[in-house]
Amino acid sequence: MTALTLLFDLDGTLVDTDALQLNAYNTLLARWNRSIDLDYYQRHVMGFPDDMIFSRLFPGMPATEYTKLASQKERLFRMQLGNRLTPTAGTQRILDFADRFGIRLAVVTNAPRKNATMMLNALELATRFDTLVIGSELTHSKPHPLPYTTALERLGGNADHAFAFEDSAAGVRSASSAGIFTFGISTALSEDRLREAGAQDVIRNFEDQRLWDRLTHQINAQHDATNR
Structure with a gap:
């Protein structure tokens, strides 16, 4: 068996880590004077791959730009992590x-x-x-x-x-x-x-x-x- x-x-x-992730996205989006709320994050960001996330956030942007944006968002997320998280x-x-x-x-x-x-x-x-x-x-x-x-x-x-x-x-x-x-x-x-x-x-x-x-x-x- x-x-x-x-x-x-x-x-x-x-x-x-949802609050940290949402803050990282909004820090990135602030460059375009934009933001997302918790409901949008839960429905369209949580658990989805980067190409789906950024195609929704930037529908007119070439897909070749998504990798760079995702890398920037991840760096913003990591900057918020302390030495120890609580499981x-x-x-x-x-x-x-x-x-x-x-x-x-x-x-x-x-x-x-x-x-x-x-x-x-x-x-x-x-x-x-x-x-x-x-x-x-x-x-x-x-x-x-x-x-x-x-x-x-x-x-x-x-x-x-x-x-x-x-x-x-x-x-x-x-x-x-x-x-x-x-x-x-x-x-x-x-x-x-x-x-x-x-x-x-x-x-x-x-x-x-x-x-x-x-x-x-x-x-x-x-x-x-x-x-x-």
């Missing part, structure tokens, strides 16, 4: 649980590798995951399922024996369309919006009892199947 795998988004899931409640608990039961772990993110590495280091979690999948390094990023199917392939996992954790509509669509049971993390979006995107369950953080009931059930089911 395939072992359980746990697949985590980063921004907004393992750590709440989402229950993160240490679920990672320790994974260690205890030999569960393989991945981070699956659309963040650039430099950002992702910096955040994981600031969270003191860089050594806790078996693989880091960067959507922009693949032929398709979220909301396409490829980042999640890639993570499963690297871990030797199976969608039927995996859980994903996502806070954005694009991320939920990516994981759920890969056939993975997906928990929506309600750090930014409502339960209705997360379920509409494809989340099978919605939790506030990694202390939620609904998560632990399902994890315990899955571990017990695998134990029973192994010992038949």
Whole structure:
């Protein structure tokens, strides 16, 4: 029987960075005397790849300019990061649980590798995951399922024996369309919006009892199947 795998988004899931991201975008947009509000950020930025984000923000701009703008935005974001970030409640608990039961772990993110590495280091979690999948390094990023199917392939996992954790509509669509049971993390979006995107369950953080009931059930089911 395939072992359980746990697949985590980063921004907004393992750590709440939405305010920092929104500020970085607005610092960039201020050059054009423009700004976006939280609702726009949640609907059109969270979880989406750079080409989709900047084509919406600058519809008349040549696509060749998007990479430069994205790089500037990421630099503005990194400038706000301290030496240590605070992980989402229950993160240490679920990672320790994974260690205890030999569960393989991945981070699956659309963040650039430099950002992702910096955040994981600031969270003191860089050594806790078996693989880091960067959507922009693949032929398709979220909301396409490829980042999640890639993570499963690297871990030797199976969608039927995996859980994903996502806070954005694009991320939920990516994981759920890969056939993975997906928990929506309600750090930014409502339960209705997360379920509409494809989340099978919605939790506030990694202390939620609904998560632990399902994890315990899955571990017990695998134990029973192994010992038949």
